[in-house]
Amino acid sequence: MFTTGSKLLLGATALSVIGTIxxxxxxxxxxxxxxxVAVSIAFAFLxxxxxxxxxxxxxxxxxxxxxxxxAANEPTETSMWPVVAGLxxxxxxxxxxxxxxxxxxxxxxxxxxxxxxxxxxxSDRASGDPAYNASVRRRIMHPMELxxxxxxxxxxVIFSFSRIxxxxxxxAGMVIFSGVAxxxxxxxxxxxxxxxxxxxxxxxxxxxxxxALLGAGVATALDGGHEIKxxxxxxxxxxxxxxxxxxxxxxxxxIAAKANLAATIILENGQLRAEIIxxxxxxxxxxxxxxxxxxxxFKNLDDGDFRxxxxxxxxxxxxxxxxxxxxxxxxxxxxxxxxxxxxxxxxPPLPSFAAAEDAPFQFTVPGVxxxxxxIEVP
Numbered sequence: 386m387f388t389t390g391s392k393l394l395l396g397a398t399a400l401s402v403i404g405t406i407x408x409x410x411x412x413x414x415x416x417x418x419x420x421x422v423a424v425s426i427a428f429a430f431l432x433x434x435x436x437x438x439x440x441x442x443x444x445x446x447x448x449x450x451x452x453x454x455x456a457a458n459e460p461t462e463t464s465m466w467p468v469v470a471g472l473x474x475x476x477x478x479x480x481x482x483x484x485x486x487x488x489x490x491x492x493x494x495x496x497x498x499x500x501x502x503x504x505x506x507x508s509d510r511a512s513g514d515p516a517y518n519a520s521v522r523r524r525i526m527h528p529m530e531l532x533x534x535x536x537x538x539x540x541x542v543i544f545s546f547s548r549i550x551x552x553x554x555x556x557a558g559m560v561i562f563s564g565v566a567x568x569x570x571x572x573x574x575x576x577x578x579x580x581x582x583x584x585x586x587x588x589x590x591x592x593x594x595x596x597a598l599l600g601a602g603v604a605t606a607l608d609g610g611h612e613i614k615x616x617x618x619x620x621x622x623x624x625x626x627x628x629x630x631x632x633x634x635x636x637x638x639x640i641a642a643k644a645n646l647a648a649t650i651i652l653e654n655g656q657l658r659a660e661i662i663x664x665x666x667x668x669x670x671x672x673x674x675x676x677x678x679x680x681x682x683f684k685n686l687d688d689g690d691f692r693x694x695x696x697x698x699x700x701x702x703x704x705x706x707x708x709x710x711x712x713x714x715x716x717x718x719x720x721x722x723x724x725x726x727x728x729x730x731x732x733p734p735l736p737s738f739a740a741a742e743d744a745p746f747q748f749t750v751p752g753v754x755x756x757x758x759x760i761e762v763p
Contacts, residue, residue, distance in 0.1 A: 397432075466505065541595075561601065649682045649683075670761045672763070678732050679731045694748065695715065737762040
């Protein structure tokens with residue numbers, strides 16, 4: 386006697402076979418015919434299996450089958466892992482389009498789901514007692530889950546707070562951060578004052594707070610943080626000219642005296658003169674050692690803010706190649722007021738005889754055309 390399922394599958398198999406024959410005679414074409422043949426084979430295979438298991442029906446006389454059939458087993462607990470697996474699979478194509486970081490995140494999610502789902506399925510069949518099965522799963526997975534979840538949660542909190550604190554509209558980040566901190570303090574105080582608060586309520590409030598914190602962090606991160614301007618440093622572009630820039634504020638190279646000085650360069654009455662230990666008078670040129678650190682002190686005796694600039698020629702980088710670049714070698718101090726001093730380290734890369742005739746090595750003071758002092762580099 387055929388069961389209901391077997392009748393349906395046998396009928397589908399017969400219809401697919403007839404349809405294949407009619408299509409092959411009337412229309413022809415290898416692709417359509419092969420497709421219908423595959424459908425016929427699939428229906429025939431399913432019909433054979435259903436005939437063998439007889440719709441998985443258990444005879445009322447088979448007591449052992451009634452006790453061991455799937456319907457006699459206790460239903461397993463609901464699981465979130467199928468939903469998480471679907472999310473991970475959906476993230477894979479998104480990551481391939483948007484960025485490999487999302488794709489790797491999806492792979493990690495799928496690996497975690499695979500392990501968790503396998504352990505859950507195994508523990509659900511450990512015994513007939515659901516409580517014992519849950520304890521088996523906790524004993525295996527909690528030593529791994531708790532540290533990882535704690536690290537992830539801490540990372541989310543740090544990320545969210547950092548994005549909120551760096552939020553761009555003025556002091557908005559500080560205000561939001563203070564509000565969140567006050568809410569956390571108030572929540573903790575209320576929980577401490579009333580010890581009989583239900584666990585479900587505490588869990589719900591913590592979950593809502595975590596979601597709100599993460600949402601605020603993501604929103605502020607997408608909106609962008611406030612701009613942090615790069616602080617100018619002496620030697621950068623446009624910092625060795627006559628103009629007083631941010632790099633000249635609160636100078637850090639001011640000194641009273643410095644040991645092992647190569648020279649002390651003094652600006653007085655619009656002229657530069659040098660004082661060198663062991664050399665009498667004011668030499669017409671200052672000798673600096675090539676490829677060595679030469680310590681030079683600049684002293685301004687004129688009214689105004691001035692800086693000392695040392696031009697050391699043009700150095701060719703990647704010479705003889707298609708990427709050859711000519712870089713002007715120039716070193717300067719911060720601008721100092723009258724009576725102030727500045728210290729600078731000069732390391733000439735080239736000898737002075739390599740300089741062009743119209744561009745010799747020399748000390749100058751931007752804005753003071755008469756302040757010029759030659760530099761000799763052996």
